[in-house]
Amino acid sequence: MAHGPAKGVTRWLFTTNHKDIGTLYLWFSFAMFILGGFFAMVIRAELFEPGMQLVRPEFFNQMTTMHGLVMVFGAIMPSFVGLANWMIPMMIGAPDMALPRMNNLSFWILPPAFLMLASTLFMEAGAPNFGWTFYAPLSTTYAPETVNYFIFAVHIMGASSIMGSINIVATVLNMRAPGMTMMKMPLFVWTWLITAFLLIAVMPVLAGAVTMMLMDINFGTAFFEAAGGGDPVLFQHIFWFFGHPEVYIIILPAFGVISEIIPTFSRKPLFGYASMVYATSAIAFLSFIVWAHHMFLVGMPVSGELYFMYATMLIAVPTGVKVFNWVSTMFRGAISYETPMLFAIAFVILFTLGGFTGLMLAIAPSDIQYHDTYFVVAHFHYVMVAGAVFSMSAAVYYWLPKWTGRMYNEAMGKLHFWISFIGFNITFFPQHFLGLGGMPRRYADYALQFADWNMVSSIGAFIYGASQILFLYNVIATIVAGKKVSEPKTWDGANGLEWSLPTPPPYHTFTTPPDASVIEENSTVAH
Amino acid sequence: MLRKALRLFSLTFLALAGMHVHAAEQEVSSTTVLNMPTGVSTISHQIYDLHMLIFWVCVVIGIGVFGAMLWAMYFHRKSIGHEAENWHEHLGVELVWTIVPIFILVAMAWPATTTLIEIYDTSDAEIDIRVTGSQWKWQYEYMGEGVQFLSQLASSQDEIYNLDEKGEFYLQEVDNPLVIPVDTKVRFLLSATDVIHSFWVPDFAIKKDAIPGYITETWVEVTETGVYRGSCTELCGQGHAFMPVVFNVVEKDEYEFWLAEKIQEAEAIAALTEQTFTMEELMARGEEAYLTSCALCHQANGQGVPPAFPSLVGSAVVTGPIDAHLEVGVNGVPGTVMQAFGNLLNEVDLAAIMTYQRNAWGNDMGDIVQPIDVYNYKQGQ
Numbered sequence: 001m002a003h004g005p006a007k008g009v010t011r012w013l014f015t016t017n018h019k020d021i022g023t024l025y026l027w028f029s030f031a032m033f034i035l036g037g038f039f040a041m042v043i044r045a046e047l048f049e050p051g052m053q054l055v056r057p058e059f060f061n062q063m064t065t066m067h068g069l070v071m072v073f074g075a076i077m078p079s080f081v082g083l084a085n086w087m088i089p090m091m092i093g094a095p096d097m098a099l100p101r102m103n104n105l106s107f108w109i110l111p112p113a114f115l116m117l118a119s120t121l122f123m124e125a126g127a128p129n130f131g132w133t134f135y136a137p138l139s140t141t142y143a144p145e146t147v148n149y150f151i152f153a154v155h156i157m158g159a160s161s162i163m164g165s166i167n168i169v170a171t172v173l174n175m176r177a178p179g180m181t182m183m184k185m186p187l188f189v190w191t192w193l194i195t196a197f198l199l200i201a202v203m204p205v206l207a208g209a210v211t212m213m214l215m216d217i218n219f220g221t222a223f224f225e226a227a228g229g230g231d232p233v234l235f236q237h238i239f240w241f242f243g244h245p246e247v248y249i250i251i252l253p254a255f256g257v258i259s260e261i262i263p264t265f266s267r268k269p270l271f272g273y274a275s276m277v278y279a280t281s282a283i284a285f286l287s288f289i290v291w292a293h294h295m296f297l298v299g300m301p302v303s304g305e306l307y308f309m310y311a312t313m314l315i316a317v318p319t320g321v322k323v324f325n326w327v328s329t330m331f332r333g334a335i336s337y338e339t340p341m342l343f344a345i346a347f348v349i350l351f352t353l354g355g356f357t358g359l360m361l362a363i364a365p366s367d368i369q370y371h372d373t374y375f376v377v378a379h380f381h382y383v384m385v386a387g388a389v390f391s392m393s394a395a396v397y398y399w400l401p402k403w404t405g406r407m408y409n410e411a412m413g414k415l416h417f418w419i420s421f422i423g424f425n426i427t428f429f430p431q432h433f434l435g436l437g438g439m440p441r442r443y444a445d446y447a448l449q450f451a452d453w454n455m456v457s458s459i460g461a462f463i464y465g466a467s468q469i470l471f472l473y474n475v476i477a478t479i480v481a482g483k484k485v486s487e488p489k490t491w492d493g494a495n496g497l498e499w500s501l502p503t504p505p506p507y508h509t510f511t512t513p514p515d516a517s518v519i520e521e522n523s524t525v526a527h
Numbered sequence: 528m529l530r531k532a533l534r535l536f537s538l539t540f541l542a543l544a545g546m547h548v549h550a551a552e553q554e555v556s557s558t559t560v561l562n563m564p565t566g567v568s569t570i571s572h573q574i575y576d577l578h579m580l581i582f583w584v585c586v587v588i589g590i591g592v593f594g595a596m597l598w599a600m601y602f603h604r605k606s607i608g609h610e611a612e613n614w615h616e617h618l619g620v621e622l623v624w625t626i627v628p629i630f631i632l633v634a635m636a637w638p639a640t641t642t643l644i645e646i647y648d649t650s651d652a653e654i655d656i657r658v659t660g661s662q663w664k665w666q667y668e669y670m671g672e673g674v675q676f677l678s679q680l681a682s683s684q685d686e687i688y689n690l691d692e693k694g695e696f697y698l699q700e701v702d703n704p705l706v707i708p709v710d711t712k713v714r715f716l717l718s719a720t721d722v723i724h725s726f727w728v729p730d731f732a733i734k735k736d737a738i739p740g741y742i743t744e745t746w747v748e749v750t751e752t753g754v755y756r757g758s759c760t761e762l763c764g765q766g767h768a769f770m771p772v773v774f775n776v777v778e779k780d781e782y783e784f785w786l787a788e789k790i791q792e793a794e795a796i797a798a799l800t801e802q803t804f805t806m807e808e809l810m811a812r813g814e815e816a817y818l819t820s821c822a823l824c825h826q827a828n829g830q831g832v833p834p835a836f837p838s839l840v841g842s843a844v845v846t847g848p849i850d851a852h853l854e855v856g857v858n859g860v861p862g863t864v865m866q867a868f869g870n871l872l873n874e875v876d877l878a879a880i881m882t883y884q885r886n887a888w889g890n891d892m893g894d895i896v897q898p899i900d901v902y903n904y905k906q907g908q
Contacts, residue, residue, distance in 0.1 A: 050698075051689040057765040057767070061762070061764070124834055125834065131762045137721070137722055138723065142662075142721060142722050142864060144835070231740075233738060268613065272616060297725060297735055298736050298738065299741065302644060305647075309643070313635070314632070316628060317625060317628050317629060320624065320628050327592060331603065332599070332611070332614075333599065333603055333611045333612070334603065334604070334605040335599065335604050352589070352593075356588075359585065360578065363578075363581055363639045365577055365642040365646060366574055366577050368574060368732055369574055369578065369734070371734060373760065434560065436562050436563045437561060438729040438757075440758050440759070442762045442767060443768040444765075445698060447696070447697055447698045447756075450560065526615040
């Protein structure tokens, strides 16, 4: 009964195999990462010096918008779905995802959505230019007509995310091997379960927001048009009710990845497993009740403003717990510094820096000075790039030998890490100074006192961008000609059911559930 | 290049040496930026202190967390033979690091709350200024004084496109700055005509969204005279970076003098509206007004950037009947970025711009739009 994949392109088009679909997601997201990165390079090149050199302000706005949309919806979110597809069945002892055909569909509707979004760049009216937060009425009455392509693309991405999430919830709740109780699941599975619930809750809200836009633009309604009795601020409330959980959707799976990697290379069990689960749940809950901290300047009543400030500050508590737990896991371990660990450590340090600036931004009076400046840009790139993207790099290096049965080039991996780490900080650390000094975000051009740091930032961006070519090369070289490895455990300190499987794992794994003793022996949860 | 590199290096070094070092701040302030300005308003100092308080709290926590981490990274390495221990839980410390942060947060929230409540108190303002954001300029109205004017970027297109050397206040200079008196509570009522804008002056620590169909408010009491520069901080289209805010804060008597002058000017414009102009006068005034109010979209040569900004050369509107041209100029084109300029420009400038458009770039219509025509058109609606 055990059989391999189909031959040729049909293997990928019609596949229902979680590993193949995971691979498709990962390659797709990397392609989007390169595309979004290219947009970022255009932005940084234009901002290298004051004055307009390369593009017109109109096109610059298209670049910032497309960069945000492609990175959030095309690169980061699908990359973690790909990781979930690959790892969750292997981690809980399941043969595959619960809903394999839907799994195929949820991937294959993504490329057309992004093709449609990217095609607007070649249309006469130009690509969407209203920022990835697409505030009305800039995105409705004043939008280029390509906004309709954007709305359709967002609908499809949302459908894809919802299907992917339902699949993950169904798999985690129903397909665990006997003996794999909830509180024995690896933390990556836990964080993804919680993330999936967040996605199911908020993607329909985003769909509602873009549908109202569609109606306003094409069918004469006035949801967001004050002149017709609507309300532009309503748009922001709806958007951020989606948007704030969205940022946790991006970062929670990253927490999961880091919680797998740090114990492995510290050779010590994860500190406070249970409190990690509770902290993740607390963060998920809080994410629903803090959305208006993105809107401190719209003229809310002072009581509302105070409530959102207090609620937002509370997030520091569970987030702090996670950071303290990671540091305690490392403490008195036996630490070694392979590439995944380097990325994981950088994650903890840089994500914590992003957390500090997040706390500063939560303080409503100070936010008056930070709001919509480069301070915010620096903040969210510290949590999105050094958070989500670094954790993805860590995950790829960590599991690539397991996936392919070939070892990556460690020296090149470390080189990739150091160039990324240095390039990232040169790019984004000076942006704190720019923001505090008064440079607003989404500016195509700036005053002369911002020239120095912008030049530094652009140089850093080119370094960080170039380092990803090294990453791509290393991954391809590993798949094609990496040194073969066959022992089940790539890393001596690793725990988890995935490491009980042969390397590389067969096309179908756990066609019968693993024994309770195997689960116990490989458990990531300390006993 | 080398000197530039050295300067960048020293900047980086100064940044690392501490955001708080006043000497360093002084030295680099003319060339670059590092930290939030302490500002010149009653509120800006409080916000700066709050900012530094949270910053130092974060620094202390950071030293603790990263210190422990670096300690482990160095002393608990496998390569020096450190053996891993197996503990993985401790209720005591877990409770401590859950509960202690809550107290730290309360200590931060306290001053933040008092400051915020003060910021929201817009009562007892001596002067009310209505601020209206439009793509891509600000309109200011001194309420109850009959004084209103537009404030637009003064840096030239040539400076932006690197055809001319950039001035000291590149992108932070305007034709008509706001003038307010020192030591006086001034309230701003903000709104917008098209998309959302945001009104920011860092030295005053005021920033508030200007939202179409809404009125939001904020206030400032400035304690030092001088020129202060700010910007629009909500993405509002292609001219987002090109609509600065500039304040001229002056002594109270100087303000009174300025206001009286402005009131006189407004009366003079009203008188001009009744006057008849020659073609040459209107063409000269029209070209100037066109370059400040129209050229950002329709371009100096009138050719626009189709399809968003149509060309005016030989266009059906500009070379058609005057009434249709007036309709577009005064009321704009709903649903597009073409604004209603009837409320943004005075009759004289509108008439001059339309005359210029009808006769420049080879349009050669040969007809004249007089201010009184604009006035009558607006009245007749």
